[in-house]
Structure formats: C-alpha cells, structure tokens
Amino acid sequence: MAFSIGIVGLPNVGKSTTFNALIKEQKAQAANYPFCTIEPNKAIAAVPDARLKALAKIVNPARVVNAQAEFTDIAGLARGASAGEGLGNQFLSNIRECEALLHVVRCFDDANVAHVDGSVNPIRDIETIETELILADIQSLDKKIDAIAKKARSLDKEAKAQLDAAQALLNHLNEGGRASSFSFADANALEALIKEARLLSSKPVIFGANMDESSVANKNDYVAAVERYAADRGAETIAICAKAEEEMAGFTDDERSEYLAALGASESGLDLIIRKGFSLLGLQSFFTAGAKEARAWTIRRGWKAPKAASVIHNDFEKGFIRAEVIGYDDFIRFGGEAKAKEAGAMRLEGKDYIVQDGDVMHFRFSA
Numbered sequence: 319m320a321f322s323i324g325i326v327g328l329p330n331v332g333k334s335t336t337f338n339a340l341i342k343e344q345k346a347q348a349a350n351y352p353f354c355t356i357e358p359n360k361a362i363a364a365v366p367d368a369r370l371k372a373l374a375k376i377v378n379p380a381r382v383v384n385a386q387a388e389f390t391d392i393a394g395l396a397r398g399a400s401a402g403e404g405l406g407n408q409f410l411s412n413i414r415e416c417e418a419l420l421h422v423v424r425c426f427d428d429a430n431v432a433h434v435d436g437s438v439n440p441i442r443d444i445e446t447i448e449t450e451l452i453l454a455d456i457q458s459l460d461k462k463i464d465a466i467a468k469k470a471r472s473l474d475k476e477a478k479a480q481l482d483a484a485q486a487l488l489n490h491l492n493e494g495g496r497a498s499s500f501s502f503a504d505a506n507a508l509e510a511l512i513k514e515a516r517l518l519s520s521k522p523v524i525f526g527a528n529m530d531e532s533s534v535a536n537k538n539d540y541v542a543a544v545e546r547y548a549a550d551r552g553a554e555t556i557a558i559c560a561k562a563e564e565e566m567a568g569f570t571d572d573e574r575s576e577y578l579a580a581l582g583a584s585e586s587g588l589d590l591i592i593r594k595g596f597s598l599l600g601l602q603s604f605f606t607a608g609a610k611e612a613r614a615w616t617i618r619r620g621w622k623a624p625k626a627a628s629v630i631h632n633d634f635e636k637g638f639i640r641a642e643v644i645g646y647d648d649f650i651r652f653g654g655e656a657k658a659k660e661a662g663a664m665r666l667e668g669k670d671y672i673v674q675d676g677d678v679m680h681f682r683f684s685a
Contacts, residue, residue, distance in 0.1 A: 321616065322388040323524075323595050324416030328443050329434050331424040332528040332560040337361070337391035339563035339588055359391040365596055365603075366589040367614055369646055369676060373605055374612045376654045383613040385603050387592050390416055410454045414516045417599055419523045420591060421447060422560070425540035426530040440527070440540050441547055448496065451518040456491050459484060462515045479507035487511070491519070498522070499551070522598045524591060525555045534559050535582025554594050558587030602675035605646070606630070607655070623671040627681045637683035641667045646676030 325333045340363045364384035374382045392412045413419065423440045424433065435442070463484045469477035483502045490500045497520035502508040512520045525548045527541040534557075541557050548555040562581060566574050578586065596602075596616075603614040604626060617626045623641040627634035644655060648663035655678070658664055673679070 321418070321596065321599050321601055322390065322416045323418045323420050324390045324392050324413050325420045325422060326392050326413060326447060327422040328424070328446065330432055331422050331443070333422045334359075334391055335560040335564050336420075336422055336526060336528065336558065336588070337389060339560060339567055340389050340592075360388060362386050362388055363592060365592050365614070365616075366586075367603065369603075370605065370612060370614050372650055373607045373646075373678070376650070377607045377609065377612055379608065379612040380610050381612075383611060385596070385601075385614040385616045387595060389420075392416075410450070410518065413451075413518055413521075416521065418595055419521050420526050420595070421523050422526045422528055423544050425527045425538060425544060425557075426533070428530070438540065440544050444525070444544070444547060448519065449494075452491050452494065452496060455497055455515075455517045455519050456488065458515050458517065459488050459491065462511070463488065476507070476510075479504050480511050483507040483511050496520070496551075523553050524594055524598065525553060526560075526587070526591060527555055527557045528560050529557060531559055531562050531581060534562065554598070556587050556591045556594060558591065563588050602673075604673050604675075604677045604679050606680070607649070607678055617673060619675075621673055622669060623667055623673055623679075623681070624669050626673045626679075627683070630681070633685065634681050634683050637685060638669060639682040639684060641671060641673075642680040642682070643667050643671070644678045645674070646678060649678045 325337055327333050337359060340361065363386070365387055367384060370382060370384060390412060421444065423443055424438055425440055427438055435446075463481065466477050466481045466484055470481045483504060486502055487497060487500050487508070491497065497512055497517040500508070525544050527537075527544045529538055529541055533541065537557050541555070545555045559581070562577070563586060566577055566586070569577060574586065578584065600619045601616055602619050603616060606613050606615065615626070615629050617629060624635045624638040627638055627641070643665045644658045644663055648658050648661075649655070652658040652661050652663060655664070
C-alpha cells in the first residue's frame, strides 16, 4: 500500500531535481527551461523509519522492507493552466490522481536559472499555483452541479443535500477560497461531493521551500515568508535544498550524515517530507519481524486488526482468528519476541483491536 504525492510548482523551481533526489537511482530529466517535464514521472520511494532499522538489528533478517510512497513529478504549471495554457489541462488531470501535494517553491536567487515570471517571489508563485487549482475546481464543480441538479429534481434527498453543499462550495471557490478551507453543516454531503469531484484545492499540501546550499544552516527570508504563509493556512513547510539532496543520492548513511553536518543540517529535508506526508494522510505502520524479513506495513489510523491483516493478504482478513501483538518499545526493551513473550509483553488481541503505530504483529488465521 503506497501513498501518492504529486510534486507541483511553477517551471524551474526544482521539482525534477527534488524528484531525482527522492528516487535516488532512477533519474528524471531536469533542465533550465520551462516545461522540461511533460509526461509525469512516477517512482516509489522508501519511507524512512529508524524503528525498522532497530528491529532489524535484533532479528537480523535476510531483507528489510520499508513502507513506500509513490511520487509523481508533474510538469510545471503556468498562469492560465486551468484554461489549457502550457498543456495545463493534462497536468491538472495528473494532480487529481494524487492523494496529497508537495508544492515546491523557489526560495533562492540564481541569475543562471530562469524564472518564468522574471523574478523570485515565493508568495506570488504559491498564489499563482493555488489560483489555477481553484479555477480548475470551479470548472469541475460547475459540471458536477448540473448532474446533481438533475437527480435533485427527482426528489433524491442525498442529491438535494449534495446540491446545497456544491452551490455553497462554488460560492466559496469564486471568492478565492480553497475547498480544503470550506466547511458545511452537512459534513457527509460535503465529503461525498469533494471525493466524487476530486477537487484539486481540497488536497492536503506540504510546501517544500527550495533554498540554495548557503541557506541550509539558517534558512533565508524567502523560506521565512513561505513558513508564515503556510502557518496562516495550517500547512507544513519543509525547508529543502534540492541540489544538495540530489548530490546525496547514493551516499551511505555515514556519508549523508557527514555531508548534512557540513551544511549545518541535522536531517535530510526530503526524509522529513516523506514522513510528514505519511502522517498528513492519516497513515501509520505496523511491523512484522523475523529471520526472513523485517517489514513496515502501511495502514490507515484507526484500522482494526483484521483490516490491517488484509494488507499482507486478503485471506488474513477473511480467516482472522487473533493477532499476537508486542508494542515496539517492548520489543526493543526485551530484545525480541521470545524475551518479550517471557516477560508477558505479548498480547493476544481480537477482531476489535485497533492497531497502534509501531505494533509488532503476527496474525493467526484459518484458510
């Protein structure tokens, strides 16, 4: 179960460079001209998790498998994308398939890298992209309202509730508001509407403030401006240096640590983006750990044990009997399954157990 994040932004802000750093081995084309990326590049990246490494040290498995994130490098949007400028309709369609967005914003000066608007202004750039997403949503919602209205005329109660939500949301969008900031009395009708219409401005966003190497230690005024903007709308900002991240691709863990320390950073910005994206979408991991494999499995928060078991195999859910569960902290403290079990730290949980982040689990099921 991989979650999907679309990388968006204006041309020449560092999206493809960021993508290259994320996938490490499989390079996307990156160049100094608008619309370098036309077809979206897709790749799977590992979700960094120090807990999995700690488990592996104890069980010494044949292989270690991280949770996964799918990233899509979507071509640079331009002003007028919602009206088809710069192949905008195609690019906006690519965004609809993603669960969340990484909005890369240029936060560096470089006369050798052209800016599509002629100057660096991160807030203007953000507003350009957000305006295009909202305009595209207005078009989608207009069409959706026509279809819902036909159902509502047949006295369909659900359709009538959705129509009321759609008309109110359309007014909100026309006033420049995002779908994600809109609330409605009938929350169920609104949720169904947004899900069916796949509105772009409803998607959760992380802002990636792409700065130069000299700004890594203390950031810069551009990054600060993005952080203030994001905070006002309840969004996360992660400061990154895409160029440095790409240079680290293929480094060993020790080499990465040394390189980051030399830049004045304690952690890779891209690792933080992946983890934040994981959390933003309401996801968590449980682990299986044995001689063959230590693996992180991705589930939604609040899933019960049988549903969690289904990500391993559907038969595990169908024939679920019970789950053997050791909390991550207990597994580490006692040094593995056998000693945790001896200490009474292994629990037998039934169908109503809500899986907790970091649980180490075995499932018992009937074929």
